[in-house]
Amino acid sequence: MPQKTILIVDDSSLARMMVKNVVSQAFPQWEILEAATADDGLNKVKNQPVSAALLDFNMPGMNGIDMAAKLMELDPKISIHLVTANIQETMRQRAEAMGIGFIKKPVSKDDIVRIIGAIEGGQ
Amino acid sequence: MELSEMEQDALKEFFNMGLGVAADSLSKMVKKEILLSLPQLAVVSHREAVNLIDHKDDGKLVAVRQIFLGELCGTSLLIFPGGKSLELVRTLLGDDVPLETLTELEQDTLLDVGNVILNAFLGSFTQMMTVEFEFEAAEFLKADCESLLDISAHRLSCSQDSETDTSQAFFLMMDFKTAEDELKHNSLRGYVVLLFSKEAMVTLKREIARIIAGL
Numbered sequence: 069m070p071q072k073t074i075l076i077v078d079d080s081s082l083a084r085m086m087v088k089n090v091v092s093q094a095f096p097q098w099e100i101l102e103a104a105t106a107d108d109g110l111n112k113v114k115n116q117p118v119s120a121a122l123l124d125f126n127m128p129g130m131n132g133i134d135m136a137a138k139l140m141e142l143d144p145k146i147s148i149h150l151v152t153a154n155i156q157e158t159m160r161q162r163a164e165a166m167g168i169g170f171i172k173k174p175v176s177k178d179d180i181v182r183i184i185g186a187i188e189g190g191q
Numbered sequence: 192m193e194l195s196e197m198e199q200d201a202l203k204e205f206f207n208m209g210l211g212v213a214a215d216s217l218s219k220m221v222k223k224e225i226l227l228s229l230p231q232l233a234v235v236s237h238r239e240a241v242n243l244i245d246h247k248d249d250g251k252l253v254a255v256r257q258i259f260l261g262e263l264c265g266t267s268l269l270i271f272p273g274g275k276s277l278e279l280v281r282t283l284l285g286d287d288v289p290l291e292t293l294t295e296l297e298q299d300t301l302l303d304v305g306n307v308i309l310n311a312f313l314g315s316f317t318q319m320m321t322v323e324f325e326f327e328a329a330e331f332l333k334a335d336c337e338s339l340l341d342i343s344a345h346r347l348s349c350s351q352d353s354e355t356d357t358s359q360a361f362f363l364m365m366d367f368k369t370a371e372d373e374l375k376h377n378s379l380r381g382y383v384v385l386l387f388s389k390e391a392m393v394t395l396k397r398e399i400a401r402i403i404a405g406l
Contacts, residue, residue: 079229080204081197082403089406126207126227153211153315158224158370173208174319 072187073099073116077109077135078124078151083173087122087151090180098184106130110138118146119187122171125152125159136168147187151175194234194361194392201399203230206363209316210383213308214367220304221282221379224370235362240340240386252339253297254332255305259313261324265391267313269305270339271381276301278379298331305329312383320398340384361387 074091078084084102091100101118103109106129109121121139123132130138136148149169152159163170171179194202207230214225233239253276255269271279280293280300288296306329317324332339368380387395 080200080207082201082204085403085406126229128229153208154227155211155215156218156224157215158218173211 071097071099072119073101074184075109075113075118075121076100076102077104077106077121077127077132078102079104079127080124083124083151087175087180090175090177091184094177094180095184106132106135106138109135110142113139113142113146117143120147120149120183122149122151122175122183125150125154133162133166136163136166140166147183149183194232194396197403198396198399199232201402202361202363202395203232205316205319206230206232206365206385208318209312209314210365210367212315213312213383216307216311217304217367220307221279221369223282223379225367226370228366231362231364233362233364235360240360240362241336251333252336253301254334254339255301255309256330256332257305257309257313258327258330259324260327262322263317263320263324263391263394265385265387267309268339268384268386269308269381270384271301271379275380279304282379302329302331305331308383316385319402321401322394322398361385361389361392363387 076084076087076091078087081104084104088100088102091098101109101112101116103112104127106123106127109123112118113121121136123135123139125132132150132152136150139146139148147169149171150159150163151171151173153173155172160170169183171183207227210227210230214227218225253271257267257269259265259267276297277290277293280297281288283300283304284293284296309329310326313324313326363385364382366380366382
């Protein structure tokens with residue numbers, strides 16, 4: 069099985085550490101790319117294809133929803149999830165309308181197992 | 192007391208998580224989306240704290256203050272500039288309530304709303320910490336920016352007897368507004384502010400270190 073990669077984009081280094089920790093414990097075979105801004109994340113994906121992307125919403129510059137739209141243009145096969153503390157219904161609906169997942173911060177191991185498990189199960 | 196980059200980052204992220212839950216409560220009450228700013232963190236004097244609040248709002252600010260005491264002590268403020276608090280009361284009570292009645296009910300309504308929002312906020316802000324604290328009763332304040340953010344006017348210390356060094360406080364702030372505010376300027380907006388003394392920051396630094404060590 070070729071190594072798969074997950075992209076974590078969040079302006080908070082603590083938030084990235086928390087997600088990285090859960091991913092690396094549950095799926096040590098996955099490579100993790102991280103970025104503090106949407107622009108940096110998009111550049112990274114241009115250089116290296118990813119299977120999943122976890123995007124914070126509230127970031128300086130481009131937000132997670134706008135980044136998700138650009139990622140979908142780059143590669144519609146990426147499993148994209150908005151990871152946000154903003155748990156308002158409108159935010160969930162916006163994610164749903166775009167066809168991307170919605171995860172409440174702080175990210176749990178169950179969330180990661182569900183997302184990555186679905187990707188691994190689908191191959 | 193200096194905060195490392197990681198400690199500042201962690202406090203902002205906890206604040207972000209806190210306001211995310213609080214905004215969800217507020218959004219359900221006003222049936223509108225609440226837009227949130229990026230968190231700001233500063234070690235400030237009184238003057239700097241005043242300057243952090245947008246000065247476009249002349250006149251009185253209205254605030255709900257909730258002091259919390261225990262292993263973590265501090266003051267949380269939900270601040271509405273100018274007449275924005277009446278906008279909230281009108282949204283909650285309906286358009287057909289006369290202005291006089293709205294004004295009469297302003298204090299009680301804001302205390303109820305503030306209590307829900309600040310409890311949701313602090314519960315989420317501290318969700319990864321192991322600190323226990325209790326809330327004092329919510330208080331309604333009407334003051335100008337200078338007085339409201341006068342650090343010495345708030346109880347930041349756990350001990351009522353000890354003199355708190357109020358020359359500096361740690362100030363965390365995010366502002367919020369309803370989505371319509373992008374188009375018109377008469378809808379709801381406000382700020383959530385957390386004030387901590389140096390003493391409380393020692394506790395927060397310890398909690399952050401514990402959380403990071405567990406990752």
